[in-house]
Amino acid sequence: MKYLFLQYPKCSTCQKAKKWLDENDVAYDDRHIVEQNPSAAELKLWLDRSGLPLKRFFNTSGLLYKSMELKDKLPAMSEQEQLALLATNGMLVKRPLVVGENFVLAGFKPAEWEKLK
Template sequence: MKQLLFIEYPKCSTCQKAKQWLDDHCIAYEDRHIVENRPKRDELAAWFFQSGLPLKKFFNTSGLLYKSMGLKDKLPSMTEDEQLDLLSTNGMLVKRPLVVSNSRILVGFKPKEWESLI
């Protein structure tokens, strides 16, 4: 298996907990700052399709940017293409942490789900 890609915002406490979880379980990963190296549209599309999750799960719905843009009301009327375009404009719109492996995409930190990585 290739190394995991761990996409995070270092100041995010949930990301810090998730990173500690990976370290505690001796899981190797490549670390990527979600703002400095934001996910590209084609990456987001591939992860979305691989995950099988609704696209809304990839949005950081508790984030200030999401709220200030009024996305709760706008997303339902947007196409998936429009949502992917929007997600790719700013890493702070993307739910984090995001873990990408060749077999799984994990969005957010839920230790029970993450146990599948071990």
């Protein structure tokens, strides 16, 4: 099984995640989350597949998230509006993401990633 690994190469957490994937011989296609930002349709599919709340797909610790004051704005936005916003800039999206056929992992938690092996 080959997974889709979305990451930002300068992100230290993404670097750790990529190292973990390589050390554990997990096959993946690497995608730069800013150069190839996920579309709203991809994000909707991944949201449904993940079972996570939409807020988990936002990079809440990112500078762009904070400068746009999204903490205050997101509650008033519809799911469709939030997905469209996420699709505008990869820096808004939580990373790394691992996309499998029937699951999506957001962020790097080695214990959760064990199921990739």
